[in-house]
Amino acid sequence: MLRVVYLTFKITLSISFSSASRTYLNEVCIQSNSERLMELSFMESTATDNMAESKSQKNITANPNITGAEILIRCLNEENVKFVFGYPGGAVLHIYDEIYKQNGFKHILVRHEQAAVHAADAFSRATGEVGVAIVTSGPGATNAVTGIATAYMDSIPLVVISGQVPVPAIGMDAFQEVDMVGITRPCVKHNFLVKDVKDIAATMKKAFYIAASGRPGPVVVDIPKDITAHLTEYIYPKTLEMRSYNPVLKGHSGQIKKAVKLLLEAKRPMIYTGGGLVLGDASPELVKLARALNYPVTNTLMGLGGYPATDKQFVGMLGMHGSYEANMAMQNCDVLIAVGARFDDRVIGNPGNFQTKDRTIIHIDVDPSSISKRVKVDVPIVGHVQSVLREMNEILALENKQNNIADWWKQIDEWRTVKSMVYQQSTEFIKPQYVIEKLWEVTKGNAYVTTDVGQHQMWAAQYYKFDQPRRWINSGGLGTMGVGLPYAMGCQFADKNAQVACVTGEGSIQMNIQELSTCAQYGLPIKVILLNNRYLGMVRQWQEFFYENRYSESYMDSLPDFVKLAESYGHIGMQITNPADVESALVKAFSPELKDRFVFMDFITDQSENVFPMIPNGAGLAEMILGKEQKLVDNHTREED
Amino acid sequence: MKHIISLLMENEAGALSRVAGLFSARAYNIESLTVAPTEDSTLSRMTIVTSGSDEIIEQIIKQLNKLIDVVKVLDLNDGKFIERELMLVKVKATNTYREEMKRMCDIFRGRIIDVADGSFTIELTGSGNKLDAFIESLDKSAILETVRTGASGIGRGDRILKV
Incomplete structure (x- = not known):
């Protein structure tokens, strides 16, 4: 044993003297004007020495020492x-050098960290797997923050690896230094600063576990x-146990029985489901x-796609731009079951107004803090939506009541x-x-539809009928x-x-x-x-609606020629100005001959079109503004909040 | 209503800022916050004095529980508990004040822990109310400096917060 260690040491020494440190000697000389820089470059040189050491050791010991960067890559491979x-x-x-050497995963080079x-x-939203991103320190890290906050608001499981300046440089206002753990603290499920190479593997294990379990998050x-x-x-x-983190997954059986009983006795029941249902893969249940x-x-x-939109029991999306029937049913039901939804301001509007109607609320959510946050709940059920719904289905089958x-x-x-x-x-x-x-x-309702944020997002939500979960990909919470x-x-x-x-x-x-x-670069069609x-x-x-047509800074001048812009990247650009050409253009874009091509379609649309129906900010669910095409039924006057 | 919340958390770097950040991010009141490691050095015990409606306190407890580093949370106000706070007060102790300060200190069961030519430093332990009362009863112009630790709380009898 002792002999082996001695041998390793000797080999290490000889290699580091012969090859690696020579190149760094120059660097040290150049930078010797400052002690600080000396220290930094010394750190770099030890890094390279260490790498050389690792290679030499591989042949000797069974479980060799490897660099933190290589460990990180192995962890990612371990997590598939x-x-x-x-x-x-x-x-x-160092991490990118290891990425170069591996082929366990494919690295996608974007053009901006966001x-x-x-x-x-989106990869996570579409597949249910944990999404992974790597960014550098400082500006790379801050650019990533909007992406992280977006995922946080929609509870999307991500592991974001950010580089940081070397440990001795932390707090010295080093080049490209930013307190990433501090900046992201309010918009992550959890974050870590790894200060010891021995902690990398365990931290990565924890990161994946925390991101994906319970209420997911970045x-x-x-x-x-x-x-x-x-x-x-x-x-x-192999396994992980955290005394401070044990999400409740199985719902309380007594509460579940009570919920089924309430549902069966309801006169005006309503099922209201959100993103949690999709994230919990509980659509079939x-x-x-x-x-x-x-x-x-x-x-x-x-939650769109959680229940098939073409089904006759589906009353449409609810909320600020939801359907009249969905909002009215939500407002007037007597028993409401909320599944993986959180009664947020864009969904129920003013909670005071919502609570003027008596109804019994059952709420299933994996996150206890989502329950009774904006609206008082009568039957809270904390648990994984899939497991709770399964249990409800079993009880229902036994009850056999209609x-x-x-x-x-x-x-x-x-x-x-x-x-x-x-x-x-x-026609104009x-x-x-x-x-x-x-x-x-044209897409037969089967496409993945992503949107940005604004009117187009609402129209897509209203008019594209999603029959499957994980096909509708948009930023709901952060917008x-x-x-x-x-x-x-x-x-x-x-x-x-x-x-x-x-x-978009x-x-x-x-x-x-x-x-x-x-x-x-990646030929994405x-x-x-x-x-x-x-x-x-x-x-x-x-x-x-609310500022007497004063269109302050909402008109965009000097738009690019999107067709030429797309073409300049080697894509296909189309501009469509005539309503009669809409269908044929879409058919062409999705045709087999353009199956492998990126197509940018610039539809010049009606400037005056608004999104209806609309519940003004702070108003109640029944206080919808309908478009001029719809006949008003019982549209109350709106109360200012 | 005022609530005293006790919690045990992993003694990790940044754990305190997660709790403090939660209170500011969600606009919860925070009157005082004390924290120190426990007999088990991997755990820190924190006492937070806050106030709010029942709904807000319920949310505070839930949000604290949601923090990954938090092991256990207990609202001390749910049962019987003891609250203690330590205060150090430096008061004027010149001729006219010297006797009176000694007397006041005795009445409140404080201790004089430093004596200088013109001042005493008094150490006083008790509930927040008691410390407030002591300050109230002193002549304002006699107070040179005060420092308070914020409340620490512990449940009575069988109420034990432990992992």
């Missing part, structure tokens, strides 16, 4: 990571550069429950006659809703403009043969337009559906 989205830089150079995180986020692992060069033995923990009960179902913006709610359906069908999702077709201008309807027809294109990239990597449509606006698309280059109304549409709509 298929794609890593990232952008290299100084602090992650897009790396969004793409990893986890940041900040790794100083010197740590990625230090050496240690690689041991990836929900469909089974809803069909067995024959109750109406609504989805939130985040609850007749014909009167309630009659009322809902009456609300449906308002036809809140109708628009005035035009392209109506954005029409484009989405045709997109749905991040610029996600559309990187989201489409993530979806295309998740499913290379799938049809991926990025519905001319404001949003320009927030991450640089990713056209990434799409060219995404179809961009740009609904170009030359306005920041949603801002303009609010200014029209």
